[in-house]
Amino acid sequence: FSSEKYGVKRKSFGVLQPRDIDYFKSILGEDRVVTDESDVLPFNIDWIKNCRGQSKVVLKPKTTEEVSKILSYCNGKRLAVCPQGGNTGLVGGSVPVFDEIVLNFNLMNKIISLDEISGALVCESGCVLENLDDYVRERNLIMPLDLGAKGSCHIGGNVSTNAGGLRLLRYGNLHGSVLGLEAVKADGTVLDCLRTLKKDNTGYHLKHLFIGSEGTLGVVTKVAIHCPALPKAVSLGFFGVENFENILNLYKRAKTSLGEILSAFEMADNGSVSSTVKNLKLSNPISDYPFYVLVETHGSDETHDSEKLSRFLSEGMESGVIVDGTVTSEPAKMKTIWNIRESIAGAGLVEGYSFKYDVSIPLRNYYDLVELLRDRLKDHQAKVYGYGHVGDGNIHINVIVPEYTKNMYSMLEPYIFEEVAKLKGSISAEHGVGFRKPQFIHYSKDESALQLMKDLKKSMDPNGILNPYKVLPD
Numbered sequence: 001f002s003s004e005k006y007g008v009k010r011k012s013f014g015v016l017q018p019r020d021i022d023y024f025k026s027i028l029g030e031d032r033v034v035t036d037e038s039d040v041l042p043f044n045i046d047w048i049k050n051c052r053g054q055s056k057v058v059l060k061p062k063t064t065e066e067v068s069k070i071l072s073y074c075n076g077k078r079l080a081v082c083p084q085g086g087n088t089g090l091v092g093g094s095v096p097v098f099d100e101i102v103l104n105f106n107l108m109n110k111i112i113s114l115d116e117i118s119g120a121l122v123c124e125s126g127c128v129l130e131n132l133d134d135y136v137r138e139r140n141l142i143m144p145l146d147l148g149a150k151g152s153c154h155i156g157g158n159v160s161t162n163a164g165g166l167r168l169l170r171y172g173n174l175h176g177s178v179l180g181l182e183a184v185k186a187d188g189t190v191l192d193c194l195r196t197l198k199k200d201n202t203g204y205h206l207k208h209l210f211i212g213s214e215g216t217l218g219v220v221t222k223v224a225i226h227c228p229a230l231p232k233a234v235s236l237g238f239f240g241v242e243n244f245e246n247i248l249n250l251y252k253r254a255k256t257s258l259g260e261i262l263s264a265f266e267m268a269d270n271g272s273v274s275s276t277v278k279n280l281k282l283s284n285p286i287s288d289y290p291f292y293v294l295v296e297t298h299g300s301d302e303t304h305d306s307e308k309l310s311r312f313l314s315e316g317m318e319s320g321v322i323v324d325g326t327v328t329s330e331p332a333k334m335k336t337i338w339n340i341r342e343s344i345a346g347a348g349l350v351e352g353y354s355f356k357y358d359v360s361i362p363l364r365n366y367y368d369l370v371e372l373l374r375d376r377l378k379d380h381q382a383k384v385y386g387y388g389h390v391g392d393g394n395i396h397i398n399v400i401v402p403e404y405t406k407n408m409y410s411m412l413e414p415y416i417f418e419e420v421a422k423l424k425g426s427i428s429a430e431h432g433v434g435f436r437k438p439q440f441i442h443y444s445k446d447e448s449a450l451q452l453m454k455d456l457k458k459s460m461d462p463n464g465i466l467n468p469y470k471v472l473p474d
Ligand code: FAD
Pocket: 047, 082, 083, 084, 085, 086, 087, 088, 089, 090, 093, 094, 095, 105, 125, 146, 147, 148, 149, 152, 153, 154, 155, 156, 157, 158, 159, 160, 161, 162, 163, 164, 165, 166, 214, 215, 216, 218, 219, 220, 221, 342, 345, 346, 430, 431, 434, 467, 470
């Protein structure tokens, strides 16, 4: 259990009683109150299998009113609740630590409206990101975010984690794209901030409290989000590069040469790509290189855009910054290349236990931590892979070991966070703090900021029932 592994003690919440189950059944009916141990199990385990809780019940509301009734009841009885979307979170935030009630949004999956002129989409929080993207694409729009977990993650989970993803560089983060939302507070109060306006300065922008607060301040039930226009032309380049310095060089060139059409600039080192290709039996369209760069364009003129990207490749090769590469606008080929990049997250699980880090570091030092870690772990059986969103200064580091050991854990933490703090980076660039990092949050937040976070929590959830043990340190 993660509580034993990470040494956390249960707080004095109420303990679920048969009468509580009866109450939930009276609101939701028998089917939407899951208590069978084997049915509950998948909701207790996170995607990366680092954390496992001991919940006895999963509740599956279909409406905001049901959510409100559940929370009001739990608040009254001091029963702790763990909100859960698609359960693809990577920091243990989406699963209970002890016996918290799982509040799952799978059945709140209706699209409410789409304004095809403004691009404002309104939907329930349990809509799967890929389903939303398919829906808006048929209407010449796209979702403003895309990530490897799109087939399972929910828009409510994305909002609650302020998910970044593969095109943040172009379309910005969710604090910009989310137009409004509906949320339910811990005491059951429904907060209606579900506006679709781009501009609304009537006082505090309360929606931001729920974007990235990982289910600790309230539960998101509906989301209004701005969808950009579907690009008429998409091209993708996959390049082999000799050293990290050349990736930075290439990024600088991409911003000037590709300018307004640049939509993604991602990197992965040799270990990330070769292990993914090997473990998942994929194929790499180019040969073996120390580093790989993936550059995508979203524009409106296919000939112009693909010529621009091809020129970018040939100029890069002439100057020696790119060793080899391929450029394509064919959807199937683009999918194959994206699939390699998007599969890195899970490919390590085939080899063993994965310690995952997700940090922001100034670009100059972006890859330093990977090298430091390789040196630190050289006498251990550990593989260190680095990959990520160069355009956002966000690197992911996976340390793959045969199995979890306390010794390896203490070799990695807090060492990594200390190094990130020295570089004035963030210990969580996009995955959040969740259960895995509250005790390290001070490396990225000063005492006064942390106090304000605690004050907000106290004011919005005085009994602390929403996602306890997550985000905030004790
Ligand atoms: P969950 O995992 O279910 O929950 C995540 C957190 O949000 C938990 O704290 C949970 O309590 C809370 N939560 C969920 N729903 C609600 C709600 N309705 N109201 C209140 N709180 C709620 N993240 C990135 O930022 N960028 C990436 O590129 C990226 N790629 C990924 C690729 C893969 C293969 C995987 C497995 C994960 C990736 N992630 C990425 C991490 C993850 O944050 C996202 O997948 C996603 O945003 C989580 O959504 P979810 O619905 O699965 O939420």
